[in-house]
Amino acid sequence: MTPTLLGRWQTRLLLMETVGLVITLLFCGGFFGNEENAIFFWLLQYIVVFGLGWDYLYIQIQNFRWDQDWPAALQWLAALWEGLFLILLREVAAIELPGTEDWDSGLFIVHYSFVWIAIFITSQSLMRLIFPRWRFRGGQWL
Numbered sequence: 001m002t003p004t005l006l007g008r009w010q011t012r013l014l015l016m017e018t019v020g021l022v023i024t025l026l027f028c029g030g031f032f033g034n035e036e037n038a039i040f041f042w043l044l045q046y047i048v049v050f051g052l053g054w055d056y057l058y059i060q061i062q063n064f065r066w067d068q069d070w071p072a073a074l075q076w077l078a079a080l081w082e083g084l085f086l087i088l089l090r091e092v093a094a095i096e097l098p099g100t101e102d103w104d105s106g107l108f109i110v111h112y113s114f115v116w117i118a119i120f121i122t123s124q125s126l127m128r129l130i131f132p133r134w135r136f137r138g139g140q141w142l
Contacts, residue, residue, distance in 0.1 A: 003062075003070055007139025008055040011127070014141060015119045016048045023115045040111050042099030047082060047112070054082060075120065083112045 003011070024044050028037035058078060062070050089095050090103055127134055131141045 003059075004138035004140065005055060005059045007137065007141075008059065009052055010141055011123065011134075011139045012048065012051050012055060015122060015127075016044065016051070016115075019118050019122045020044050020047075020115045023118050024111070027111050027114060039100055039102050040107075042097070043086070043108060043111065044115065046086060046097055046100075047115075050085065051082060054078065054085075072120075072124070079116045079120070083109070083116070086112075 021044065024040050028040050058070065058074075062068055087105055087108065090097070090100065091105060096103075127141075134141050
């Protein structure tokens with residue numbers, strides 16, 4: 001599949017706000033988790049917001065590839081970069097994003113890993129079953 005920018009945005013929003021949210025709920029102890037776990041909901045939304053910007057950059061990079069696609073290996077590198085970006089933002093640049101006062105890098109890495117692996121598996125399997133034309137529309141499911 002060769003994703004379009006709109007397809008990337010739609011897929012990111014759908015998967016992060018469904019699969020990512022379910023994993024975050026499980027990670028935080030369900031709907032009735034304590035307020036300290038709210039940081040993971042904030043982090044999930046920061047990943048979504050920053051990711052929308054990264055998707056624009058990924059489309060530009062994708063245009064330099066001879067087949068203009070975005071294979072799974074590049075998805076893994078993008079995921080690594082997006083997680084590392086938040087860690088660098090928080091740890092190195094010391095920028096405290098609202099809602100992330102109780103930051104713990106180790107817990108963030110575990111949470112982000114679970115969310116991203118679940119999203120990757122869903123995008124490679126379930127999305128193709130639920131939205132059969134998704135692959136042929138550049139990732140657009142609407």
